[in-house]
Amino acid sequence: MRRRKFILAVGGAAFAVPLAVRAQQRDELRRIGVIVQVAQDDPEAQASVAAFKAAMQELGWRNDHNLQIDLRGAAGDPERMQALARELIALKPDVILARSTPVTAALLRQTRTIPVVFTVVSDPVGERFVESLARPGGNATGFTNVESSLTGKWLELLKEVAPSVKRVAFIFNPKLAPGGGSYYTRLIEASAPSFAIKPTVLPVSGADDIEHAIDE
Incomplete structure (x- = not known):
């Protein structure tokens, strides 16, 4: 006890x-x-x-x-x-x-x-x-640390801050992100059309890859 x-x-x-x-x-x-x-x-x-x-x-x-x-x-x-x-x-x-x-x-x-x-x-x-x-x-x-339904809220807030945004990059490390990243990517991809946003999934293996991923 x-x-x-x-x-x-x-x-x-x-x-x-x-x-x-x-x-x-x-x-x-x-x-x-x-x-x-x-x-x-x-x-x-x-x-x-x-x-x-x-x-x-x-x-x-x-x-x-x-x-x-x-x-x-x-x-x-x-x-x-x-x-x-x-x-x-x-x-x-x-x-x-x-x-x-x-x-x-x-x-x-x-x-x-x-x-x-x-x-x-x-x-x-x-x-x-x-x-x-x-x-x-x-x-x-x-x-x-987060409820899955809040993922769509992130895009909503982004649109409120920057209404002209059309493309959003989601950067993550597959070795560290939940579900290899799929936990968030599937929710973002499902929510994006509602805000006229095109999501881009950018998996990286470390900090050095981030700049290269964005440039592409």
């Missing part, structure tokens, strides 16, 4: 939602693995982890006291995500916090027993991380 409450605390802290009932301080050391998609020293990652630690402390879990957080950053490298997943799983943490779709996928390919709490995942059902949003099942649960 205590382990379940701890996992729920991790989920609440990951979403930065204050809970009415705070966990009591415990002497037993708990271990959390954290993998972020960006580099470990990325400013956004550092800010997110700092907020996570602060939220956990509010719940009674203090880093280096009754909690150990093992942070890893993949720097956008899918192969490194797999290696970091193996590394953290070997440490046998109580729970792993995964930030992004590819990081979550890397973890769930290697463990179906250690609880995984994910954030910044667009389509957890389509990626088969969970059985459904209402009943996740398995060892994974978490939070989505």
Whole structure:
């Protein structure tokens, strides 16, 4: 029961939602693995982890006291995500916090027993991380970062800002984007005619490819 409450605390802290009932301080050391998609020293990652630690402390879990957080950053490298997943799983943490779709996928390919709490995942059902949003099942649960119906809203807002826009490029990395990019591209392509916009899909493998893709 205590382990379940701890996992729920991790989920609440990951979403930065204050809970009415705070966990009591415990002497037993708990271990959390954290993998972020960006580099470990990325400013956004550092800010997110700092907020996570602060939220956990509010719940009674203090880093280096009754909690150990093992942070890893993949720097956008899918192969490194797999290696970091193996590394953290070997440490046998109580729970792993995964930030992004590819990081979550890397973890769930290697463990179906250690609880995984994910954030910044667009389509957890389509990626088969969970059985459904209402009943996740398995060892994974978490939070989505966007609702699919909002994709059409992006084009609507773009038209409001720049009414003369006729062509829109959608740039993504197939190795990192949900569904290899199809989660968003199919929705954008379906919505585009309503706004008299011609969408162009531009898959890239890294930052160096972006300028070349746009020039074409």
